Amino acid sequence: MSVVGFDVGNLQSVIAVARNRGIDIVANEVSNRATPSMVSFGAKQRYIGESAKTQEMGNFKNTVSALKRIIGRSYDEPEVQEFESQFIGCKLCDIGGEVGVEVTYLGQPAQFSATQLYAMYLGKLRDTTSRELGGRMSDVVISVPAWYTDRQRRAVVQASQIAGLNCLRVVNDSTAVALGYGITKSDLPEDAARNVVFVDLGHSSFTVSVVAFKKGELKVRSVAYDRGVGGRNFDKALADHFIALFDEKYKLDIRSNSKAQVRLYAACEKLKKVLSANSQAPITVENLMNDVDANAMYSRDEFVELIEPLLKRLEGPISRAIADAGISADEIHSVEAVGGSLRIPAVKQRLAELFGRDLSYTLNQEEAVARGCALQCAIASPAFRVREFSINDITAHPIRLKWEAVGGSDDTGLDVFGHNNPIPSTKMVTFYRKQPFVVEAEYADPARLPPGTNPWISRFEIKNVGPAANGDLSTIKAKVRLDLSGVLSITSAYTVVETEVEEPVPQPEPKEGEEPKTPEMRKVRKLVKDAELPVVQTSQCLDAAAVGQLAKREAEMHAADELVAATEVAKNSLEEYIYEIRGKVEGEYKDYVEPATQAEFLATLTAAEDWLYDEGEDATREAYLDKLAGLRGTGDPIAERQREDVARPKAARELRDAITHWADRATSQEERYAHITPEERQRVIDRIEKAQEWLDERLEKQSLKKKWDAPTVFASEIKKQREDLVYYVTPIMSRPKPEPKPEESKPDEPMSGGDAAEPAKSEEPASKPAEDMDID
Secondary structure (H helix, E strand, O other), X not given: XXXXXXXXXXXXXXXXXXXXXXXXXXXXXXXXOOEEOXXXXXXXXXXXXXXXXXXXXXXXXXXXXXXXXXXXXXXOOHHHHHOHHHHOOOEEEXXXXXXXXXXXXXXXXXXXXXXXXXXXXXXXXXHHHHHHHOOOOOEEEEEEOOOOOHHHHHHHHHHHHHOOOEEEEEEEHHHHHHHHHHOOOOOOOOOXXXXXXXXXXXXXXXXXXXXXEEXXXXXXXXXEEEOOOOHHHHHXXXXXXXXXXXXXXXXXXXXXXXXXXXXXXXXXXXHHHHHOOOOEEEEEEEEEEOOEEEEEEEEHHHHHHHOHHHHHOOHHHHHHHHHHHOOOXXXXXXXXXXXXXXXXHHHHHHHHHHHOOOOEOOOOOOOHHHHHHHHHHHHHOOOOOOOOOEEEEEEOOOEEEEEOOOOOOOOOEEEEEOOOEEEOEEEEEEEEEOOOEEEEEEEOOHHHOOOOOOOEEEEEEEOOOOOOOOOOOEEEEEEEEEOOOOOEEEEEEEEEEEEEEEEEOOOOOOOOOOXXXXXXXXXXXXXXXXXXXXXXXXXXXXXXHHHHHHHHHHHHHXXXXXXXXXXXXXXXXXXXXXXXXXXXXXXOOHHHOXXXXXXXXXXXXXXXXXXXXXXXXXXXXXXXXXXXXXXXXXXXXXXXXXXXXXXXXXXXXXXXXXXXXXXXXXXXXXXXXXXXXXXXXXXXXHHHHHHHHHHHHHHHHHHOOOOOOOOOOOHHHHHHHHHHHHHHHHHHHOOXXXXXXXXXXXXXXXXXXXXOOOOOOOOOOOOOOHHHOOOO
């Protein structure tokens, strides 16, 4: 059994599997260790991952990226409208309060929410993993940014449900990196914690976390981030520069042409990577627009100057993370760097300057998160035994509960979970009510959220509340929990009543030799649980029924994609067979098909080819398979005749060699065969003659046939005759010669000289006792 971790990135995603006492990275269908995070919609099917990447240029209006940035976000958020829309080629829309896309799918307009798109992509990762494991996978841990809100975390969990996955936990990517770092360390201290800073500069954000390590545990002290600094922001800076440059140089209004923008962004991404290893490089975009091939030279120094505003933003998260952790720079053990965008030399240099020390690169920059997710899944799975390692994570956003005032009280809210509150975490909140009431959860510090994010989290309706037995307010206890994934819920609510119970009076410990006293009982009044109360939760995410409906629709779309893929395979198989058999019938198979049949078969192949490129262009899988089966009905016997004509002489030669071999031995007068009786030799000779007669008869019949006639004897039959012959004669002719019988001993005769001679004594015994033998 294997457990799986998904690092779902904004640009690409990595799959890790815990198995065979280690962590393996799963390669996709084209042997890449990372899969593009894209979904594209076509006239016949969906394209996800690598296939979506190939559709990006020609089908950009129906290709969706930035899945990680839009899931769980509202359509009207300014950041979505003003920034994320620049990186998504298709039109955005509002679907049930969540941002979605409008695309053309199966030739019809269609809308899909960000949660659905994320589920589609998870389905691709699931299929890739299942193919590697040789069976369907289920349990998974998925990484999310530390700044994800409750709504985004819920959306990821629901997307995994839609994809048919059991998400054991969503884990902060910074925590996953720390887990992968710490669980393999054997030198962690047992007393004073080792503080390690992790910096992660990915495609769309920059995260800094401070983690304290001790033997067998990690504790996240703080997390800070900037959602506007990442690889795509460097690409955008380059793109904006060259849009202005090419407008001036070639008079091209690139912003008016979406396809040109996509092509330019791809070229800028490539230029960024080349400049990481070279001091200068050219940028060339063939047929950028209006049949113009745009090109220019660009240097690394110019690039560094261009992205200086972004480099300055790296300092903020670093300062906040260290301040929130309550440590000084001297207390930092090391700074571990991960993330694909850290390959830019200017970024490395700036980070080293900000920390005042060299960065450490002991972790794989692009696979560290996935490995940590797989380890977390192994820890959470009961089927795996992992080294004990405690993980103490935190939540980035403080949470507040609020309610309506009751009985003139001005108490209407409570901060239950503060900034950097540990997760999982549970708090008990007490209410006094006579009737059902509502509690709402919201973020206490909206400034920490993405601009325009709704701070409202959930609504909890606590039902079946009534007055106490004496008519006063009932006392209600509510258990509020932040689970391992950082998702908020009221797990239970119940009434408590004050009642009188008996308990033993505390007694001093008896002195040595004294008999323990009989405990005295006393009556005390305590609050005890009375009745469970139902809690109905409402959030900005989907309800259970909607998740079920979307899961059903996703399964239908997946089945349709599978059918399209299978149909394409059948179509390609038919096309390949037509070309292959036609060439062989006109070439190496020519002598094995009757001339009249050859002409007829070639005409049939031509007709099949015409059908394939005309009315058969959009035929069903069954139609292709039926057409292929019809052609094979004629072509396979032709191929068989040619194959048998080549294989038959070799098989006959091997049988004749076996006949000669055993005939020579059956008639041999050599000493080694002297023990074989005449009857046994005759049986061997008879069997040999039978095989010879069978072979001569079959080959004679075959010689009377034309090459295009059906064979009268097959090479497999001749090989079977040889095997049967060898099986029969080998035990007889290979029987070992029997050991000679020992001669009978005669009584000793007296010697003529007098006394009987004593038997000769051997110089040493025939064998040693077993215990005296030297056995190496």
